[in-house]
Amino acid sequence: MASMRDIKRRKSSISSTQQITKAMKLVSTVKLQKAKTHAEATTPYFDSMYKTVCSMLAKAGTVNHPYLQKQKSTQKAIIVISSNRGLAGGYNSNVIKLITGGEFEKEDLLIYAIGHKGVEGLHHRGYEIAMDESAIMEAPMYDDASRICEELLKKYVAGEIGEIYLAYTHFKNTVVHVPTLMKLLPVELDKQELEASKEATLLMNFEPNEEAALEMIVPKYVTSLLYGALIEAVASENGARMQAMDSATSNAEDMIDDLTLKYNRARQGSITQELTEIIAGAEAIS
Numbered sequence: 001m002a003s004m005r006d007i008k009r010r011k012s013s014i015s016s017t018q019q020i021t022k023a024m025k026l027v028s029t030v031k032l033q034k035a036k037t038h039a040e041a042t043t044p045y046f047d048s049m050y051k052t053v054c055s056m057l058a059k060a061g062t063v064n065h066p067y068l069q070k071q072k073s074t075q076k077a078i079i080v081i082s083s084n085r086g087l088a089g090g091y092n093s094n095v096i097k098l099i100t101g102g103e104f105e106k107e108d109l110l111i112y113a114i115g116h117k118g119v120e121g122l123h124h125r126g127y128e129i130a131m132d133e134s135a136i137m138e139a140p141m142y143d144d145a146s147r148i149c150e151e152l153l154k155k156y157v158a159g160e161i162g163e164i165y166l167a168y169t170h171f172k173n174t175v176v177h178v179p180t181l182m183k184l185l186p187v188e189l190d191k192q193e194l195e196a197s198k199e200a201t202l203l204m205n206f207e208p209n210e211e212a213a214l215e216m217i218v219p220k221y222v223t224s225l226l227y228g229a230l231i232e233a234v235a236s237e238n239g240a241r242m243q244a245m246d247s248a249t250s251n252a253e254d255m256i257d258d259l260t261l262k263y264n265r266a267r268q269g270s271i272t273q274e275l276t277e278i279i280a281g282a283e284a285i286s
Contacts, residue, residue: 004266011259018252024087025245028238032174035235039171046228053221056206056213057187065211066157067218070186073162077110077130077152079184079226081168081233082118084137089247091169091240092117094179098167100125102181110161112148114230140230142223149223156185164222168229169236175243177236182229184222 002010057068078099082092095118099109110130113119115137123129131151136144155161164185170178206213 002262002266004263004270007259007263007266011256011263014252014255014259018249018256021245021248021252025242025249028242028245032235032238032242035231035238036171036174039231039235042228042231046224049221049224053187053217056210056217065214065218067185067214068187071156071159071162073159074108075110075161076104076108076163076165077112077155077161078104078165078167079112079114079148079152079229080118080122081137081166081229082113082115082121083233083237084116084134085241086117087244088237088241089244091177091237092121095167095169096121096125098179098181099127112152114148115233136230137234140227140234142227145227145230146223149219149226153185153219153222166226166229168233169240171232171235171239174239177239182225184225187218187221 080095080099082095086092092115099111099122106125106127109127111118111122111127112131112133113122113129114133116134119129119132119134131148133144133148152161152164156164163183166180166182166184168180168182170180172178
């Protein structure tokens, strides 16, 4: 059985850790509210962009454009959005599992990583990191997403990359965050959305033609999806960290209660032993 001194030292250590987890929970809560507000404010734009592309493709018919056709290259680029910091529960590992647990061949993948934890996790597993843009996660901007997409689109049109995917964590609400793998190119849209767009009576004219319109709108569509994913990833990260720190704080409280009980028992045992020794000594003298 541990001594009273050891129990007291361990209790003090856990109390210090609990203060840290409480502080981190509060910080994450404040950041989550800000990120959540930002995500909710930008969602209508991304939804509108998606519906616009659905409508264009539904009414364009069979358009011969590189963005809609699979390239011959077997190389697949995956933009992986993770966090720069840990202590967020399974947030980062769940995103990494989208790649490692999928049907992708490791040799065919080029990882465009945004977030130190994703870089570390995938590099450790032997994946090729083609780009590390972890600094973006500190303050995601639309221009950052545009720059990354511009480089990827050039390689896609040139035939260097056959497919482009996006792996991130979808922010559903404060406690629910869904790891999501989405194909960006070639463009594949939901069949129900396409059917709904075809049935719409609104006429659509393309100036100067369908190919030119797609050349302009698809890059904006891809960039919008990436920027939206960055915004949602920030909210999901802070939500996951808030939950993890809340759980750690609760666990620390349980451990402190358990150690307090053990300390009291050890103290009571020590007092009982001292009384027994005093009584035995008194009886021996008398």
